[in-house]
Amino acid sequence: MPRISEPDAQPRIVVDSVRKSFVLRHTHSLKETFVAAVRRKPLTTQFHALDGVSFEIAEGEAVALLGFNGSGKSTTLKMISGVLRPDTGKVLTRGRVAGLIEVGAGFHPDLSGRENIFLNAAILGMSKRETEERFDEIVAFSEIEQFIDTEVKHYSSGMFLRLAFSVAIHTEVDILLIDEILSVGDEPFQQKCLARIRELHAAGKTLVVVSHDLNMVSDLCERGVFLKDGQIEFDGPSKEAVARMRG
Structure with a gap:
């Protein structure tokens, strides 16, 4: 069962009046740009991904960001992770944050699995000692022991x-951000990852x-924030x- 946070728990995340826009280009070459300019067509437009979004997440909560494509949910997650910054407003976090957003983004192809564990763990904020203490568990979870020095x-x-995923999920964190990562891998490994995430939430x-x-x-989250066109449509029980959203 999902773990319900205490009502007086201090916020781990504060998103306050956040706005974020992106410039969308409509040409992909110098020729297209020239033709569009001659025809007086716009070369770019503004896309408002988030428009005054505010919410808080308490310590120990599990919250789902829901919405259709382009609703702003992944942008919000990247704001919380620090990958993106808001145009206006503020995003505050308390504690160590790890994002399963672009898993393996810090991996180097010419390094072995062993070397990449230490490299990626350092990027995620772990010390060498912390990584050494968790190394065997990381390798065992990944189930690729025989290839670890390849x-x-x-x-x-x-x-x-x-x-x-194994490196990220074994990082010592206070806040864990997850973006579609459970859609990768075979079903047994997905279930194993989900079980690990439940353990972290229970902790x-x-x-x-x-x-x-x-x-x-x-099932995993007790609360859902439903975003539509860059604004909060609903914030309450996940079900x-x-x-x-389905309605």
Whole structure:
């Protein structure tokens, strides 16, 4: 069962009046730009990904960010992770944050799995000592022990994702951000990852999840924030948020 946070728990995440826009280009070459300019067509337009979004997430909560494509949920997650900054407003976090957003982004193809564990763990904020203490557990979870000293460029996509996810999921964190990562790998490994995430939540970690698997997020998370056109359409029990999205 999802873990319900205490009502007086201090916020781990504060998103306050956040706005974020992106410039969308409509030409892809110098020729297209010239033709569009001659025809007086706009070369770019503004896309408002987030428009005054505000919410808080308490310590120990598991919250699903829901919405259709282009609603702003992944942008919000990247704001919380620090990958993006808001144009206006502010995003505050308390504690160590790890994002399963672009898993393996810090991996180097010419380094072995062993070397990449230490490299990626350092990027995620772990000390060398912390990584050494968790090394055997990381490798065992990934199930690629026999390839751990092979260069990552020789890994299959499945092996790569297993190792990258294993490093991220064993990082000592207070806030865990998850973006569609459970859609990769075979079903047994997905279930294993989900079980690990449940363990972290039960231990009091704060979770923020983005996924198109509505059944999974409504089961994993007690709260859902439904975004539509860059604004909050609903913020409440996850099952109700899912029902509104489906409705």
